[in-house]
Amino acid sequence: xxxxxxDVFKLGFIGAGNMAESIARGVAKSGxxxxxxxxxxxxxxxxxxxxQSFGFQILESSGQVVADSDIVILSVKPQIARKxxxxxxxxxxxDKLLVSIAAGIKMRDLQEWSGQHxxxxxxxxxPAAVGxxxxxxxxxxxxxxxxKERVVSLFKAIGKIWTADEKFFDAVTGLSGSxxxxxxxxxxxxxxxxxxxGLPRDLALALASQTVLGAASMVDMSGKHPGQLKDxxxxxxxxxxxxxxxxxxxxxxxxxxxxxxxxxxRCCELS
Ligand code: NAD
Numbered sequence: 001x002x003x004x005x006x007d008v009f010k011l012g013f014i015g016a017g018n019m020a021e022s023i024a025r026g027v028a029k030s031g032x033x034x035x036x037x038x039x040x041x042x043x044x045x046x047x048x049x050x051x052q053s054f055g056f057q058i059l060e061s062s063g064q065v066v067a068d069s070d071i072v073i074l075s076v077k078p079q080i081a082r083k084x085x086x087x088x089x090x091x092x093x094x095d096k097l098l099v100s101i102a103a104g105i106k107m108r109d110l111q112e113w114s115g116q117h118x119x120x121x122x123x124x125x126x127p128a129a130v131g132x133x134x135x136x137x138x139x140x141x142x143x144x145x146x147x148k149e150r151v152v153s154l155f156k157a158i159g160k161i162w163t164a165d166e167k168f169f170d171a172v173t174g175l176s177g178s179x180x181x182x183x184x185x186x187x188x189x190x191x192x193x194x195x196x197x198g199l200p201r202d203l204a205l206a207l208a209s210q211t212v213l214g215a216a217s218m219v220d221m222s223g224k225h226p227g228q229l230k231d232x233x234x235x236x237x238x239x240x241x242x243x244x245x246x247x248x249x250x251x252x253x254x255x256x257x258x259x260x261x262x263x264x265x266r267c268c269e270l271s
Pocket of ligand 1: 014015016017018019020043044047062074075076077078080084101102103123124125126177
């Protein structure tokens with residue numbers, strides 16, 4: 001049987017920070033690309049050594065990274081995206097794909113600043129560092145089917161990815177972009193509750209974290225609606241319904257909804 005050949009392409013990062021490192025490591029670890037196909041520039045010495053330690057190539061300048069890549073991931077902070085893309089404009093050519101993960105930077109600005117027409121915008125989140133990112137992508141009009149397939153393969157290496165229209169990106173930022181922080185607070189509060197009920201701190205924290213992980217996996221893997229799963233664990237006059245009553249009295253659902261709406265509005269103001 002013929003083994004299908006690997007789709008090897010050159011992947012460059014402009015901005016070798018935390019998110020770039022998560023993506024590059026995930027892509028190399030999962031075998032989507034060999035480490036030698038991944039490159040960035042030596043913008044900051046300490047980042048250079050981190051990238052070099054994984055076998056990624058370090059080129060002389062960001063211009064060289066663009067010139068020597070098939071896919072360029074823009075992973076600098078949004079505040080400097082305009083300046084960086086304007087400087088790199090001469091290096092972009094029609095055979096390249098620009099992928100931007102810069103929060104709040106719109107497709108039309110990316111196009112104007114870079115002069116590039118093949119663009120895909122992606123919004124990942126920080127669990128990318130442990131291979132559990134929730135990413136959403138918006139595919140520009142000129143991007144090809146192959147561009148889309150390659151971007152899906154890159155971001156599947158660090159978690160899961162969905163496609164959505166660009167108009168949803170502020171809400172995506174409010175939910176999955178900011179969401180990990182809400183869940184960290186929920187885990188901390190569950191652990192505090194356990195301590196208040198008499199558990200040792202380390203056991204309470206471990207139980208809280210694993211309970212959130214387990215519940216998320218149940219929703220994901222059972223295919224059941226969360227309300228159905230909740231009903232299945234609430235017996236009449238039992239312990240769980242007593243706890244749920246307190247959550248409802250405290251406006252738990254409304255508070256979470258308000259948090260997403262507030263973060264979405266703020267993202268809209270900033271972009
Ligand atoms: P970071 O600060 O860790 O990384 C940015 C990197 O860019 C730094 O290493 C910095 O040295 C480098 N840099 C600065 N100026 C540069 C220049 N002129 N040329 C080349 N490199 C330069 O930030 P991060 O958390 O990795 O975020 C990167 C991007 O990802 C941001 O645009 C952010 O909006 C987006 N993003 C982040 C998250 C997240 O949760 N961290 C989620 C979604 C999207």
